[in-house]
Amino acid sequence: MSDATMTAARGNPALDLLRRYGIWVIAAAVMIVLPKIFTSGAALTTMCLMGIMIVFSLAYNMLLGQTGMLSFGHAVYYGLGGFLAVHAMNTIAAGKLAIPLPVVPLAGGAMGLIFGFIFGAVSTRRAGTVFAMISLGLGELIASLSLILRGFFGGEEGITANRTKMLTLWGVRFGPQIEVYYLIAAWCFACMIAMYAFTCTPLGRMCNAVRDNPERAEFVGYSTQMVRFITFCISGFFAGVAGGLAAINFELMNAVNISGAQSGVVLLMAYIGGIGHFVGPILGAVLVVLLQVFLSDLTGAWMLYFGLIFITMVMFAPGGMAGLIMLHLPLWRRGTLLQIVPSYAVMLVPVLMGLAGLVTLIETSHHQLVKAATDGPAMKLFGIAYNSNSLLPWIVALALMGGGLYLGKLWGPRMADAYSDAAHGQDSNKREAGK
Amino acid sequence: MTALGLHDVHKSFGITPIIRGVSLEVGKGERHAIIGPNGAGKSTLFHLISGRFPLTEGSIRLNGEDITGLKPYQINRRGLSRSFQVTNIFPKMTVFENVRCGVLWHLGYRYSFWHNTRKLKDANDRAMAILQQIGLADRAQLPASFLTYAEQRALEIGITIAGGAEVVMLDEPTAGMSRSETAHFVSLIRKVTEGRTLVMVEHDMGVVFDLADRISVLVYGQIIASDTPANIRNSKAVQEAYLGQALESHGEAEH
Ligand SMILES: Nc1ncnc2c1ncn2[C@@H]1O[C@H](COP(=O)(O)OP(=O)(O)OP(=O)(O)O)[C@@H](O)[C@H]1O
Ligand SMILES: [Mg+2]
Numbered sequence A: 001m002s003d004a005t006m007t008a009a010r011g012n013p014a015l016d017l018l019r020r021y022g023i024w025v026i027a028a029a030v031m032i033v034l035p036k037i038f039t040s041g042a043a044l045t046t047m048c049l050m051g052i053m054i055v056f057s058l059a060y061n062m063l064l065g066q067t068g069m070l071s072f073g074h075a076v077y078y079g080l081g082g083f084l085a086v087h088a089m090n091t092i093a094a095g096k097l098a099i100p101l102p103v104v105p106l107a108g109g110a111m112g113l114i115f116g117f118i119f120g121a122v123s124t125r126r127a128g129t130v131f132a133m134i135s136l137g138l139g140e141l142i143a144s145l146s147l148i149l150r151g152f153f154g155g156e157e158g159i160t161a162n163r164t165k166m167l168t169l170w171g172v173r174f175g176p177q178i179e180v181y182y183l184i185a186a187w188c189f190a191c192m193i194a195m196y197a198f199t200c201t202p203l204g205r206m207c208n209a210v211r212d213n214p215e216r217a218e219f220v221g222y223s224t225q226m227v228r229f230i231t232f233c234i235s236g237f238f239a240g241v242a243g244g245l246a247a248i249n250f251e252l253m254n255a256v257n258i259s260g261a262q263s264g265v266v267l268l269m270a271y272i273g274g275i276g277h278f279v280g281p282i283l284g285a286v287l288v289v290l291l292q293v294f295l296s297d298l299t300g301a302w303m304l305y306f307g308l309i310f311i312t313m314v315m316f317a318p319g320g321m322a323g324l325i326m327l328h329l330p331l332w333r334r335g336t337l338l339q340i341v342p343s344y345a346v347m348l349v350p351v352l353m354g355l356a357g358l359v360t361l362i363e364t365s366h367h368q369l370v371k372a373a374t375d376g377p378a379m380k381l382f383g384i385a386y387n388s389n390s391l392l393p394w395i396v397a398l399a400l401m402g403g404g405l406y407l408g409k410l411w412g413p414r415m416a417d418a419y420s421d422a423a424h425g426q427d428s429n430k431r432e433a434g435k
Numbered sequence B: 001m002t003a004l005g006l007h008d009v010h011k012s013f014g015i016t017p018i019i020r021g022v023s024l025e026v027g028k029g030e031r032h033a034i035i036g037p038n039g040a041g042k043s044t045l046f047h048l049i050s051g052r053f054p055l056t057e058g059s060i061r062l063n064g065e066d067i068t069g070l071k072p073y074q075i076n077r078r079g080l081s082r083s084f085q086v087t088n089i090f091p092k093m094t095v096f097e098n099v100r101c102g103v104l105w106h107l108g109y110r111y112s113f114w115h116n117t118r119k120l121k122d123a124n125d126r127a128m129a130i131l132q133q134i135g136l137a138d139r140a141q142l143p144a145s146f147l148t149y150a151e152q153r154a155l156e157i158g159i160t161i162a163g164g165a166e167v168v169m170l171d172e173p174t175a176g177m178s179r180s181e182t183a184h185f186v187s188l189i190r191k192v193t194e195g196r197t198l199v200m201v202e203h204d205m206g207v208v209f210d211l212a213d214r215i216s217v218l219v220y221g222q223i224i225a226s227d228t229p230a231n232i233r234n235s236k237a238v239q240e241a242y243l244g245q246a247l248e249s250h251g252e253a254e255h
Helices: A005-009 A013-037 A041-067 A075-095 A101-123 A128-148 A177-199 A202-212 A214-218 A224-250 A260-273 A280-298 A302-316 A320-334 A338-375 A392-424 A428-434 B042-049 B072-077 B095-107 B121-133 B149-162 B179-192 B205-211 B229-234 B236-254
Strands: A378-381 A384-387 B002-013 B016-027 B031-035 B057-062 B080-082 B167-171 B197-201 B214-219 B222-227
Touching: A013 A041, A013 A177, A041 A177, A041 A202, A041 A224, A041 A260, A041 A280, A075 A101, A075 A128, A075 A224, A075 A260, A101 A128, A101 A177, A101 A224, A128 A260, A177 A202, A177 A224, A202 A214, A202 A224, A202 B095, A214 A224, A214 B072, A260 A280, A260 A302, A260 A320, A280 A302, A280 A320, A302 A338, A320 A392, A338 A378, A338 A392, A384 A392, B002 B042, B002 B197, B016 B042, B016 B197, B016 B214, B016 B222, B031 B042, B031 B205, B042 B080, B042 B167, B042 B197, B072 B080, B072 B095, B080 B149, B095 B121, B095 B149, B121 B149, B121 B179, B149 B167, B149 B179, B179 B205, B197 B205, B205 B229, B214 B229, B214 B236, B222 B229, B222 B236, B229 B236
Parallel strands: B031 B197, B031 B214, B080 B167, B167 B197
Antiparallel strands: A378 A384, B002 B016, B002 B057, B214 B222
16 A cells, blocks of 8 residues: 555556556456356355455454544444345335345445444544444444334344345346355445545545544644544445445344444454455455354354454454565565475474364363253364363363474574564574674 | 734643743744743643644734634644654654645645545655655655654654645754754755744754744743844843853853
8 A cells, every 4th residue: 555656657557557456457357256166155155245244344444454443333334234225125126116236235335324424423523442432332322222123123033125126137136146246246346446545545545644643643734533534434334335235145134233243243354354454354354254154164162263363363463464464575575485484384383283282172161061961071073082071182182282382482483583584684683683 | 924923822731830921923934943941831832832732821823813722733724834842753654655644735635535646746746845855755665663863853844844834833853963964954944944934942052043033032931032143142131041051051062
């Protein structure tokens, strides 16, 4: 996202065009081709969810990463957008209105924008902790309203719609999931471009200024409150669009979609992916959806793993996945990326050891606490059958974790050295040591 | 014509009076220095003028218009821009962007989310010209936090003048700089404030007597003298209250 004005001035214009737009062409190609590679129904549903969550987490990161506003209630705009989209679909179907399905997410976006405007006017007056607390309060308020206002929210069961009952264009009725996928992909792509473009606008740049140093921003003519407010509205719009896409995808919206848990998930996605880079939330959305889908199949304790991943990220990689990638970009440019592979590979041993120990510990405890009462103590993990109430698995788990930790501590510095060698050349270690 | 006028300005923090009745007129195009001992309230006075703190009493006019009680951004939009004693930049953004942030509002781009900043030739050219002026053109694409102290001080001034404000206020622009850096800075300040009104807080008497058309001496929240450099130098009251020591230490440093 750094300014390309300087670099753009020199060099081949065709190459420049490729550098600037090439990534979008690749993104579009990937989105088009993906369902041809992963053809199963499960894969398709997963990818639809990814598309929706990419839009939502990018919208969220307009606040968190770009403007430095930590919101605990962004599902409000996603959920309200989704609910309105469901109602819109039902109204259109009932009235046989000449409105095709692909524009329905706009209704969701409008809803997100309107409520972003209303709630933003209140919450963006303050930044920092106060903003975070207000967002939490508003989130809880709307979440509890969603169970009370049954007419609009449908209570516990939520509200359903039928996306195929709309005006059909060119014979596309959006019955099959693949058609919905391409609808979501198209919206996702357009939203990605729009939100990236936003980062390049005067307001988008001032968002970063307000994040970095709100006081100074006021002394160059900008009201930080106004910057936050407008950005909040725009973010609400895109969150609403994501909600509208979700409504189309699931043909159902319920209280979960507007709950604090949903707000938490989008925060996790943005953070795990990396809030400091535009691609971060995209990576985060993809990874978290994958984890949600696969981990929840594999283990009942998947939420715990999810939390552990989040904590690990916060502690050891605050830049998220995007941050880790960016850390290695200079190595790629220097041509020294391969040089660090051996030392990283060595680190895999303690990491895998520690992980195996941790998983054994969690799974055995989980079995013992949740399933043992009904299914008995016998269980199976990594293809090995054992008794969860015998002592051995616990000892093995702790030994693995301890060993992993020990080796990690032992070899960690060597990996760090290898990295800085690759990043700055051999002399850097001496300089570090000299400080 | 008065660019900046303070009328009986008071400021107390809690019950402690810090500024105790300051009245001051700075003419258009004038270079005005405010000097005084540590803790006299010079920075506080800057904060009051630029809207960072509300006044306890009194009023401030900018180009004849009352700006008392306005927000910093409103005052900035009316053509008053200030720098900070402690460097106050956008550390994660590039040097170029730091300066462009100072430009955008004043070229009318405001809260636009429909312009692409890469294509804003006027804003980018102006930012680049400022960078050239302050000697940071070759640092343009570096994050601002990577700059040396002196470079950050230069950037601080770059951001301040970028919007083209008529009244520029610099709070100890040369603080903490070496002699050669200071000399460079004085010519820089002279260059970039050409045709503007300058109000400056400065401890280095060499810089003050070199740059200022008029000098005000602030002691314990009150202006005890406001006059030409020559008269200030010869004033008995100023000698006693402040300048005696300041000039002495300045003289010592030179030997
Ligand atoms: N926010 C504040 N709350 C309470 N007291 C303050 C505040 N800001 C400044 N002061 C006090 O006001 C007095 C004047 O401070 P100020 O920073 O204006 O002095 P100064 O003349 O700029 O000094 P220096 O030359 O050291 O920069 C000091 O005694 C300081 O402790
Ligand atoms: Mg001061």
